[in-house]
Amino acid sequence: xxxxxxxxxxxxxxxxxxxxxxxxxxxxxxxxxxxxxxxxxxxxxxxxxxxxxxxxxxxxxxxxxxxxxxxxxxxxxxxxxxxxxxxxxxxxxxxxxxxxxxxxxxxxxxxxxxxxxxxxxxxxxxxxxxxxxxxx
Amino acid sequence: xxxxxxxxxxxxxxxxxxxxxxxxxxxxxxxxxxxxxxxxxxxxxxxxxxxxxxxxxxxxxxxxxxxxxxxxxxxxxxxxxxxxxxxxxxxxxxxxxxxxxxxxxxxxxxxxxxxxxxxxxxxxxxxxxxxxxxxxxxxxxxxxxxxxxxxxxxxxxxxxxxxxxxxxxxxxxxxxxxxxxxxxxxxxxxxxxxxxxxxxxxxxxxxxxxxxxxxxxxxxxxxxxxxxxxxxxxxxxxxxxxxxxxxxxxxxxxxxxxxxxxxxxxxxxxxxxxxxxxxxxxxxxxxxxxxxxxxxxxxxxxxxxxxxxxxxxxxxxxxxxxxxxxxxxxxxxxxxxxxxxxxxxxxxxxxxxxxxxxxxxxxxxxxxxxxxxxxxxxxxxxxxxxxxxxxxxxxxxxxxxxxxxxxxxxxxxxxxxxxxxxxxxxxxxxxxxxxxxxxxxxxxxxxxxxxxxxxxxxxxxxxxxxxxxxxxxxxxxxxxxxxxxxxxxxxxx
Numbered sequence: 001x002x003x004x005x006x007x008x009x010x011x012x013x014x015x016x017x018x019x020x021x022x023x024x025x026x027x028x029x030x031x032x033x034x035x036x037x038x039x040x041x042x043x044x045x046x047x048x049x050x051x052x053x054x055x056x057x058x059x060x061x062x063x064x065x066x067x068x069x070x071x072x073x074x075x076x077x078x079x080x081x082x083x084x085x086x087x088x089x090x091x092x093x094x095x096x097x098x099x100x101x102x103x104x105x106x107x108x109x110x111x112x113x114x115x116x117x118x119x120x121x122x123x124x125x126x127x128x129x130x131x132x133x134x135x136x
Numbered sequence: 137x138x139x140x141x142x143x144x145x146x147x148x149x150x151x152x153x154x155x156x157x158x159x160x161x162x163x164x165x166x167x168x169x170x171x172x173x174x175x176x177x178x179x180x181x182x183x184x185x186x187x188x189x190x191x192x193x194x195x196x197x198x199x200x201x202x203x204x205x206x207x208x209x210x211x212x213x214x215x216x217x218x219x220x221x222x223x224x225x226x227x228x229x230x231x232x233x234x235x236x237x238x239x240x241x242x243x244x245x246x247x248x249x250x251x252x253x254x255x256x257x258x259x260x261x262x263x264x265x266x267x268x269x270x271x272x273x274x275x276x277x278x279x280x281x282x283x284x285x286x287x288x289x290x291x292x293x294x295x296x297x298x299x300x301x302x303x304x305x306x307x308x309x310x311x312x313x314x315x316x317x318x319x320x321x322x323x324x325x326x327x328x329x330x331x332x333x334x335x336x337x338x339x340x341x342x343x344x345x346x347x348x349x350x351x352x353x354x355x356x357x358x359x360x361x362x363x364x365x366x367x368x369x370x371x372x373x374x375x376x377x378x379x380x381x382x383x384x385x386x387x388x389x390x391x392x393x394x395x396x397x398x399x400x401x402x403x404x405x406x407x408x409x410x411x412x413x414x415x416x417x418x419x420x421x422x423x424x425x426x427x428x429x430x431x432x433x434x435x436x437x438x439x440x441x442x443x444x445x446x447x448x449x450x451x452x453x454x455x456x457x458x459x460x461x462x463x464x465x466x467x468x469x470x471x472x473x474x475x476x477x478x479x480x481x482x483x484x485x486x487x488x489x490x491x492x493x494x495x496x497x498x499x500x501x502x503x504x505x506x507x508x509x510x511x512x513x514x515x516x517x518x519x520x521x522x523x524x525x526x527x528x529x530x531x532x533x534x535x536x537x538x539x540x541x542x543x544x545x546x547x548x549x550x551x552x553x554x555x556x557x558x559x560x561x562x563x564x565x566x567x568x569x570x571x572x573x574x575x576x577x578x579x580x581x582x583x584x585x586x587x588x589x590x591x592x593x594x595x596x597x598x599x600x601x602x603x604x605x606x607x608x609x610x611x612x613x614x615x616x617x618x619x620x621x622x623x624x625x626x627x628x629x
Contacts, residue, residue, distance in 0.1 A: 001522035014503070014520035015533065019492045021499070021520075026527055036244070040492055129517065132536035 005068035029103035055080035072097040084112035148293045155300045165341040172330040187303040208239035209505040226283045229374040246388045250282040272484045277381030284370030304352045369452035376481045382438035448477035510592040543596030583624040
């Protein structure tokens with residue numbers, strides 16, 4: 001069982017739709033996007049890796065946010081910036097296992113993401129699978 | 137084939153005796169060091185005792201220990217027929233009287249190994265990554281290679297030789313540590329009594345303790361490399377499709393990634409040694425210390441064999457001899473006699489399942505084996521809940537439906553409550569007729585209705601234990617494994 005990096009002791013449940021899975025915390029509603037599942041969403045491992053690596057990292061201290069452990073390897077994740085209308089800081093595993101989105105971050109990113117961007121497949125998948133969650 | 141096994145056995149025995157000699161000398165020398173000069177009398181039996189205990193454990197529980205440290209999960213036919221069928225097919229082709237147990241290791245790296253000291257108690261272990269990434273032909277090649285290890289009795293030998301190597305390792309490491317730590321604390325006394333009265337013997341003891349594990353592993357590795365070619369030859373004969381194994385080996389070596397749970401002893405058991413996986417493709421200087429021959433050579437031999445259009449042990453032998461510059465000692469003549477070449481079969485055509493589907497299939501299987509609850513929502517979203525999760529009520533993040541881990545007990549309670557409420561009303565009017573209705577419900581048949589036809593689903597029996605329904609479960613009834621109650625399963629229209 002993977003553990004939520006925010007709620008720590010809380011386990012993540014697996015949500016599967018159309019043969020693709022994401023890990024989801026029932027308590028804080030954050031999601032873990034596994035690198036392998038990103039491959040499946042985009043359908044191209046190379047491109048998925050590029051997207052995963054494309055974000056620039058910022059030091060946790062400068063933005064005053066706590067470092068969180070990767071649910072897979074338990075090592076501290078790095079903070080990265082995702083540019084939409086306003087910049088969002090999310091956590092990425094340094095060993096490339098995946099990305100963690102807090103509920104609020106995800107909401108804003110999905111609302112403002114470009115419809116034709118490289119990651120559009122991921123955006124539309126997440127919008128679909130979390131439809132009800134994002135309305136609130 | 138019997139000749140083959142006998143020849144293997146003779147060689148194995150020679151190697152085992154050589155390794156045993158190392159153990160005996162090691163024990164004697166260390167005994168003599170501890171209590172100079174007559175301590176060898178205790179040292180030799182002491183070392184043999186350590187080996188015997190370990191061998192006894194390995195013989196009786198070795199396979200279970202290996203499966204445990206490898207974090208492998210056993211799969212049955214109804215859990216994963218795709219894999220089971222391939223193993224069964226190869227078992228029949230190899231005319232093996234016992235079906236090996238099948239285990240899956242939850243690891244995305246690609247690898248496989250066989251274990252079990254006796255053929256009737258053997259097991260084949262594959263990683264999840266292997267099933268996810270190989271086609272049917274390739275998977276069949278790998279399974280046939282492992283089956284080859286089982287029928288050539290390699291597993292038993294490797295286990296015993298492995299234990300012997302392990303004993304030598306343990307004894308020499310313990311001794312070296314003890315000697316260096318005591319000598320540091322009591323300066324100037326390095327060598328003890330032996331060092332004072334016979335410095336040459338002490339030096340020899342020290343050197344021998346250092347080289348004994350290396351020597352033992354050289355013996356161990358020398359024999360294991362030839363066994364890999366032999367298992368490849370067997371795989372070609374069993375599958376009649378050498379290209380399957382060749383392309384599987386190619387895939388396995390080309391993907392970087394390490395199996396998480398292996399160690400020095402279990403490493404040689406894998407189809408591709410995980411400790412050397414990076415070097416094997418280049419076939420570089422690790423050759424002498426590697427348990428497996430360079431993979432590119434194995435692939436080349438298999439491909440050349442495939443190109444010939446027909447397979448037999450003799451055919452493999454001649455291709456092997458060509459590639460190995462005349463080395464024809466792989467299979468003895470008698471092993472080649474009654475080996476009529478059979479033509480290469482056509483590749484398997486029905487392999488149309490998408491990679492994504494296979495990934496999910498294997499993932500679900502492992503989750504089911506680990507006790508996850510499967511909750512399909514009517515909107516199409518599947519929620520898989522780990523067994524440690526205490527929440528029993530979940531809101532579907534897609535459509536907002538409130539989901540409960542279904543239990544036939546709670547369904548019944550629900551209707552029972554409704555009934556008794558109803559009964560209270562009715563009873564108030566007509567007086568006590570509702571009791572009969574509730575009793576009827578209590579003793580009535582238990583039932584569960586599946587939400588989807590091709591998904592894993594979990595529900596809880598009225599006794600509280602969870603019941604997993606695999607996508608292949610099509611029967612009308614299931615029996616609870618803990619309370620033996622019969623439960624009727626209904627299917628969606």
